[in-house]
């Protein structure tokens with residue numbers, strides 16, 4: 001990769017992220033959309049507030065909400081419901097614990113596995129839609145090119161994946177410079193609603209990607225107090241991930257959608273300079289817990305490729321839902337040996353029809369169809385054709401390099417991120 005650009009700590013004037021995020025809506029309460037996670041945010045570091053000038057930029061970006069849940073209309077209803085539930089619980093305490101009312105209330109606060117009725121009640125009162133955008137919440141488009149709608153993703157603990165129920169409103173006139181807002185709204189069958197907003201900036205000029213775009217391939221995340229038994233390069237220490245995410249956000253990286261990536265590679269769309277895509281394979285526990293926590297802390301969107309045939313795959317999509325994570329297909333049942341090419345994945349033993357059926361089955365589980373990571377990175381001509389059949393925008397192998405204009409979008413390379421890399425090594429991999 002040519003190192004044309006000197007590190008622009010002072011910020012070139014036309015960098016898209018130097019522009020103010022307009023139409024600043026009320027500050028998003030991330031926790032309204034992800035009530036599941038306990039905040040513990042008081043001590044949250046603000047790594048991007050390094051200098052005064054970058055601080056104002058950070059403020060501008062922060063004002064653009066990635067996600068916000070509207071629950072005010074439900075608040076009184078939920079309060080009434082909660083009061084009712086509490087009354088019921090108290091009564092239950094009186095009856096079943098022979099006068100030990102205090103005991104009943106205590107177990108309501110921290111339900112044990114046996115108290116299924118109480119768990120149901122408490123789930124109902126905390127039930128929430130999690131909604132997030134695909135791609136960057138501040139989307140940049142060169143005037144005269146097309147605004148590519150990347151959509152959003154949403155789940156609800158009770159109703160599961162709600163992606164198909166998301167309604168998109170707001171117009172973007174990409175023919176001339178201006179700032180626009182696109183709104184994503186979703187309602188669950190019980191009347192709960194949530195919205196997310198995208199701020200689209202149509203600009204007359206911006207620095208753009210020249211030679212390609214890095215799509216990073218991560219695997220697993222672990223913490224120092226619980227290292228994996230067979231520690232290898234696929235495992236990344238959480239503090240290293242935090243360091244990388246801090247670097248990306250402090251330096252105004254842009255996180256394009258798969259629609260934008262595909263169009264860029266096909267030569268019909270410009271990507272802002274410092275574009276990058278983060279993907280994590282296999283939906284491993286350490287990523288789902290600690291990894292997603294960090295993506296949320298740094299507000300960096302990423303993709304989690306999960307194996308859809310795993311028994312709890314759909315549940316994991318819902319249980320680990322995050323405004324910043326799009327769950328995509330790592331195939332339904334092709335993450336196994338049995339083939340003859342590459343790493344020996346089963347794909348080379350399957351027909352185009354069989355592969356297409358598998359991919360569609362996976363899409364039904366994860367509820368998305370933008371991207372695919374081939375198991376083991378193995379790909380055949382039949383697999384490429386099946387990717388077309390399944391309507392997938394970008395499919396990835398494990399070939400280790402940047403994706404470049406002209407590459408086949410059905411078998412794109414990625415940049416492997418090893419847990420052994422230093423931050424300087426990382427920087428050299430992600431910058432043009």
Ligand SMILES: [Zn+2]
Pocket residue numbers: 281282330335375376
């Ligand atoms: Zn895998």
